[in-house]
Amino acid sequence: FGSSLSVGSFMSATLATDPTSNTYATFTSTSMEFYVAGSRALALSSTGGTLHGAWSADASITTSDRRLKRNIEPLYRTLAQQATTQDSA
Numbered sequence: 001f002g003s004s005l006s007v008g009s010f011m012s013a014t015l016a017t018d019p020t021s022n023t024y025a026t027f028t029s030t031s032m033e034f035y036v037a038g039s040r041a042l043a044l045s046s047t048g049g050t051l052h053g054a055w056s057a058d059a060s061i062t063t064s065d066r067r068l069k070r071n072i073e074p075l076y077r078t079l080a081q082q083a084t085t086q087d088s089a
Contacts, residue, residue, distance in 0.1 A: 022038040034042040043050045
């Protein structure tokens with residue numbers, strides 16, 4: 001049971017599925033949908049795609065532009081100030 005997918009100026013797909021697991025993919029001229037155990041997991045079209053169900057990632061990328069921020073302080077200072085403010089209230 002294996003699969004391969006190649007996308008370029010055209011798409012070529014080879015899928016081998018386990019007929020007992022109800023896992024498969026459908027392709028039309030405008031969309032692709034992937035099903036796992038009979039449930040839709042991923043839908044793709046020319047305008048984007050949708051992940052269905054619960055997904056997880058083994059890594060993530062977060063970006064932040066320091067040039068857009070003001071009054072940056074270390075977190076420990078802010079926490080200490082908050083603790084002092086709470087104690088005096």
